[in-house]
Amino acid sequence: MLKIKNVDTYYGNIQALKNISMDVREGEIITLIGANGAGKSTTLMTLCGVVPAAKGTIEFQGQDITGMPADQIAALGISQVPEGRRIFPYLTVMENLDMGTFLRKDKKSQIKKDLENVFELFPILADRKNQQGGTLSGGEQQMLAISRAIMTKPKLLLLDEPSLGLAPIITKRIFNIIKKINQEYKTTIFLVEQNANLALKVADRGYVMETGTITMTDSGDKLLANEAVKKAYLGM
Numbered sequence: 001m002l003k004i005k006n007v008d009t010y011y012g013n014i015q016a017l018k019n020i021s022m023d024v025r026e027g028e029i030i031t032l033i034g035a036n037g038a039g040k041s042t043t044l045m046t047l048c049g050v051v052p053a054a055k056g057t058i059e060f061q062g063q064d065i066t067g068m069p070a071d072q073i074a075a076l077g078i079s080q081v082p083e084g085r086r087i088f089p090y091l092t093v094m095e096n097l098d099m100g101t102f103l104r105k106d107k108k109s110q111i112k113k114d115l116e117n118v119f120e121l122f123p124i125l126a127d128r129k130n131q132q133g134g135t136l137s138g139g140e141q142q143m144l145a146i147s148r149a150i151m152t153k154p155k156l157l158l159l160d161e162p163s164l165g166l167a168p169i170i171t172k173r174i175f176n177i178i179k180k181i182n183q184e185y186k187t188t189i190f191l192v193e194q195n196a197n198l199a200l201k202v203a204d205r206g207y208v209m210e211t212g213t214i215t216m217t218d219s220g221d222k223l224l225a226n227e228a229v230k231k232a233y234l235g236m
């Protein structure tokens with residue numbers, strides 16, 4: 001579904017990504033783990049066109065999207081939940097969700113059905129639908145950010161550190177729902193996480209990133225059992 005080939009990305013003179021190659025197959029959850037500053041967010045921003053790739057190619061469903069503007073990439077069905085959530089704080093929950101449907105051209109009845117599904121996944125959002133986004137708790141805001149992305153009906157959902165700043169119990173709930181979105185909606189998921197333990201448990205495959213380079217890739221289970229991964233990322 002997605003092929004990243006030999007990509008370099010720079011911020012001015014600083015090279016953040018060094019010749020990275022990754023692929024994402026339709027229907028799977030893949031995760032990219034790594035320490036602070038490794039280049040995980042930059043990878044997501046490069047592939048959705050927010051930061052340009054200086055070298056290499058990115059292909060989505062057979063189409064070359066390297067250098068394509070971010071809005072066109074979004075219209076192809078790639079939706080990102082950025083780090084720090086970035087919901088619209090002064091809009092209500094309902095209005096935030098409506099923003100997710102902006103680019104959709106399908107029937108109103110389908111959009112209504114998707115909204116019902118979102119409220120089934122996150123009943124708390126239905127209870128709070130007239131409340132301003134900024135007044136929600138951190139966990140609820142993460143649920144809203146994920147829901148807004150689901151309302152775009154993405155083929156590929158990019159999640160940047162969904163666990164950031166959340167209590168362990170809420171994080172666990174969010175991860176269960178990520179799995180559910182993948183299984184029930186057949187949405188392919190690219191998950192960036194510092195919480196390697198949870199991420200590798202939920203993912204089919206994982207990539208490990210160190211200072212802008214991919215250093216390892218394997219199934220989630222194998223990476224969880226890998227001694228180097230255990231030592232560096234699982235605190236064992």
Ligand code: ATP
Nearest residue numbers: 011014016034035036037038039040041042043194
């Ligand atoms: P974190 O988990 O802390 O978000 P990360 O793995 O997502 O880390 P990135 O945010 O992609 O890492 O950062 C990769 C490198 O690029 C870091 O060295 C960072 O300091 C640098 N960087 C990120 N954004 C910018 C920017 N706007 N300008 C300059 N350098 C940047």
